[in-house]
């Protein structure tokens with residue numbers, strides 16, 4: 001382990017863009033696949049799972065993602081999955097994470113919304129007690145399921161209002177899923193006090209990001225890497241301090257970028273755009289948040305102080321209360337002072 005990777009391992013972190021089911025460990029996925037043997041294409045063997053998590057393109061990634069979602073069939077699966085995701089985040093010294101959850105997919109699977117929300121809240125409270133990690137939820141619309149899923153996602157968010165819910169998002173494919181149609185749902189979610197954090201500019205051009213800003217009131221953008229194609233958009237993001245939630249290896253594995261060397265992260269930072277570093281769906285992409293920090297350090301030429309700056313950025317761009325932001329920032333600075 002290099003000096004920088006060991007520094008990263010112990011560095012207190014925050015994660016803003018990481019998906020609930022996408023974070024299920026190969027062990028959990030294999031256990032669920034074995035439980036549902038015969039009714040799932042997901043292999044029950046962890047080694048075969050690595051091959052299963054190799055994606056031809058983004059559409060293929062979503063197809064595989066949904067096959068894993070299909071394994072989660074009762075609230076006990078939800079509770080276990082959420083608690084184990086928290087354990088893995090805490091192992092990486094993540095103190096705070098905004099987990100993107102898609103209640104629509106599970107409710108459609110037959111898990112009632114109240115039971116689903118009780119399960120994630122039980123796990124959230126247990127994770128705070130057992131692992132010292134604070135979890136909050138982003139409820140996202142699975143874009144491929146269209147307006148019906150937007151309606152149901154908003155209904156669950158507003159009717160269940162789980163304590164950890166703080167933001168409202170939009171995931172899934174962007175191609176063929178224009179952002180403006182979701183404006184009424186984001187308007188209502190924002191009116192209810194939820195922060196707007198849609199995905200945009202992951203697999204489509206800058207115009208999708210403009211739509212997310214203008215139509216959905218985006219306060220942060222999931223991915224947003226195609227902003228690098230539009231200097232005016234980068235200037236707008238920088239001027240209005242609207243951060244991009246960057247997940248480098250995700251973009252490589254879903255073929256959104258041809259290679260890490262060609263990832264637009266350096267150009268975005270150069271243009272003054274605020275970024276956080278995230279893992280998106282770590283086991284599916286064969287990565288961890290720690291490894292994403294190492295990738296960002298390489299792409300941006302960062303030393304320990306620069307890497308601590310990535311952690312500071314995630315805390316600052318989070319929806320944490322100012323007091324908690326100050327506490328986490330002090331923890332990061334204390335670690336840097338002792339270990340740089």
Ligand SMILES: O=c1[nH]cnc2c1ncn2[C@@H]1O[C@H](CO)[C@@H](O)[C@H]1O
Nearest residue numbers: 019022065102140142143171172281
């Ligand atoms: O990188 C990603 N981009 C878009 N959606 C994603 C990504 N990772 C996971 N999901 C999830 O894909 C599901 C199907 O729409 C949604 O649940 C979304 O949260």
